[in-house]
Amino acid sequence: MAFKTFVYKLRPTRSQEATMAETLETCRRLYNRALGERKDAYEQEQRSVCFAEQCASLPLAKKESPFLPRVHSHVLQDVLHRLDHAFAAFFRRVKAGEKPGYPRFRGAGWYDSFTYRQYGNGAKFDGNRLVLSKIGSIKFCKDRPLEGKPKTCTIIRKANGWFAHITCEVEPEPLPKTGETVGVDLGIESFATLSTGEQIANPRHYRTAERRLKTAQRRLSRRQKGSNGRRKARQLLAKAHLKVGRTRRDFCHKVAHDLVTRFDHIVVEDLNIRGMVKNHPLAKSISDAGWGTFVTILSEKAESAAKTVEKVNPAYTSQNCSACGERVLKALSVRWHSCPYCGAELHRDHNAALNIRKERRGHRLGGSGSSSYRVRNQNPTGFLAVGVSEK
Known part of the structure; x- marks a missing residue:
């Protein structure tokens, strides 16, 4: 199964737009509150707060806040899911030795979407309207029908208006094979x-x-x-x-x-x-x-x-000759590949594309220390640009 997202432009009334904006603000405050709870628990008690614990505290939080009951329960749970995913990504980066990027508090205007996690439970289409729990029935531009089984509904606020993103589970549609x-x-x-x-x-x-x-x-x-x-x-x-x-x-x-x-x-x-x-x-x-x-x-x-799409190592795809395999070093400014060994003459990018295609067939191009490649530097200055040019 595959997933496809259908985007529809919403036409809310002023009151509905104000209600959706209030929902975003409530979600933002809940996100910051949950983040602060996790941060304080670790700093003061060296204890980690999990998603299940914060989700179980939502009923009590609804009694204390006049705003949380105005938002559907699945939307509130999704806010905690987002925070949990942010921490999971943070710990993954820490273990990988990357820049950690600790989850940050969301300032005003920095929370622009909320999600109904189950289509039909809080969000569903009714003719030419999208019915959202706690918000109402909203007109939308139905420019294409839904396909497959709807799973989630996300409401996003952008500079040019409000949009509904409906994610559906669809059957793949294989195209005719070409063998190319x-x-x-x-x-x-x-x-x-x-x-x-x-x-x-x-x-x-x-x-x-x-x-x-x-x-x-x-x-x-x-x-x-x-x-x-x-x-x-x-x-x-x-x-x-x-x-x-x-x-x-x-x-x-x-x-x-x-x-x-x-x-x-x-x-x-x-x-x-x-x-x-x-x-x-x-x-x-x-x-x-x-x-x-x-x-x-x-x-x-x-x-x-x-x-199928396959990603291959880009190293030396522009430097190696696609005809004979010899390595002819050249700077990024040299846009034409001229091989002094076999006489191949073609555009640098075409040469790289041919080498990339060979990688798919299993004919590896070799590393910088491979003894099977002779190196010829066509750049008279002896400079080989790094970064973009080394491919």
């Missing part, structure tokens, strides 16, 4: 280069909208803090950023759908994007490309279509 395998090299000059030689242009969504975003940011910075004009300017800026995100995701969906339709096995690089964005001159372009979003969407579509 493709290697995909993700880049900045071109968004993606396939082992077939095709290049997908990089739309550069953020760069295109950068002037409009700068204007909106200046308008916000000139407004007086706390004023109604600043609130409106902040909302306009948030809408502009949302539009960039939507266009980027739409592009990723279209490219992923095309690849899944044409190929059975798709091989991509397992990129360390978090480390790559530390390269300051390229950080904005790397973030604008949205490689992580694309690979996530591609994997989800492939799973639903009974296709």
Whole structure:
């Protein structure tokens, strides 16, 4: 079984919008209260408070607070689930030796969603309306029908309004098999280069909208803090950023759908994007490309279509010759691969895509210490760029 989320734009009345905003504020306060309880229990008693213990204390908390009874019980339980997941991720990072990132208290405006954990118990569709317990019957834009079995309903507040995210359990829809395998090299000059030689242009969504975003940011910075004009300017800026995100995701969906339709096995690089964005001159372009979003969407579509996506080590995929396997070192600025051993001439990214495809077949490219590769540095300065270029 697979899961698919359907998003619907809500059309609440002013009173319903105020009730949903009050629900978010109640959830935020409960989250902070539960986090403080865990923090104090450990600091004062060296004791850990678990989800079950906090969940069992909800009935008593409802008697003490006039706001908690106005929120559905499953929504309150989901708040405690989120906090429990935050601590589970914190302990996982501690054990892995990563930066821990202790769960933080949520300030005003930093809690923008609440979830009914069981569709039909607190949230359900009734014709062209979404009925939410403790809130009422809300109009929504029904642009597509639900598929499969609805499981959860999440209400999200965004800069451009309120949305309902219905997660459904659906049966996979396998696509016809083509028997084809493709290697995909993700880049900045071109968004993606396939082992077939095709290049997908990089739309550069953020760069295109950068002037409009700068204007909106200046308008916000000139407004007086706390004023109604600043609130409106902040909302306009948030809408502009949302539009960039939507266009980027739409592009990723279209490219992923095309690849899944044409190929059975798709091989991509397992990129360390978090480390790559530390390269300051390229950080904005790397973030604008949205490689992580694309690979996530591609994997989800492939799973639903009974296709496979494989991630391989990107080391030396641009340096090794796809024809003879010799290693020809070159800086990131060198965009053309010229092999002095076999005479292969092709674009650097096409060469990398061919090597990535070979990784799927099991022909490993070897490590930096492999004796089977002769190394030739075509960069007269002897400099080999690190980070993005070492692939």
